[in-house]
Amino acid sequence: MKAPPTYPNLPVATDDDPNIAGITILSSRDAGSMNEWVFKINRGEEDVAINGLLDALQTISEFSLADHSRNDYESCATYEKDGAGYRMMVGGHGWSGDWKTLDSASAIAAATEQMRYNYGTAWHDCGRIVRRK
Numbered sequence: 613m614k615a616p617p618t619y620p621n622l623p624v625a626t627d628d629d630p631n632i633a634g635i636t637i638l639s640s641r642d643a644g645s646m647n648e649w650v651f652k653i654n655r656g657e658e659d660v661a662i663n664g665l666l667d668a669l670q671t672i673s674e675f676s677l678a679d680h681s682r683n684d685y686e687s688c689a690t691y692e693k694d695g696a697g698y699r700m701m702v703g704g705h706g707w708s709g710d711w712k713t714l715d716s717a718s719a720i721a722a723a724t725e726q727m728r729y730n731y732g733t734a735w736h737d738c739g740r741i742v743r744r745k
Contacts, residue, residue, distance in 0.1 A: 615640040634661025669693040678729040685736040
């Protein structure tokens with residue numbers, strides 16, 4: 613299945629949508645050097661969603677979760693695989709923090725805290741998945 617385009621009249625992602633338990637893909641786009649999917653976390657499936665997203669970093673490049681903990685609706689936390697662990701950076705419009713190295717338990721804890729901001733369908737209440745080409 614291919615999710616609808618994120619922006620009308622632009623191409624959808626060229627790869628099949630990622631199949632990750634606990635999330636719903638809302639839209640996609642082919643952004644040239646990468647494909648991007650917008651998703652929401654399904655209520656009642658939070659644990660499986662967070663574990664599924666972290667496991668998916670074997671085949672996707674990164675995922676981001678909205679993070680409104682600073683009362684900033686443009687902030688997000690981006691996760692990438694880093695050897696046996698993960699790394700995460702929080703940033704927003706015009707700013708970015710430093711990459712932090714996380715073990716599995718710390719990545720799950722951080723993503724679990726941010727998950728509460730990712731239940732919606734508005735752009736600022738959703739996560740993003742990126743697969744570089």
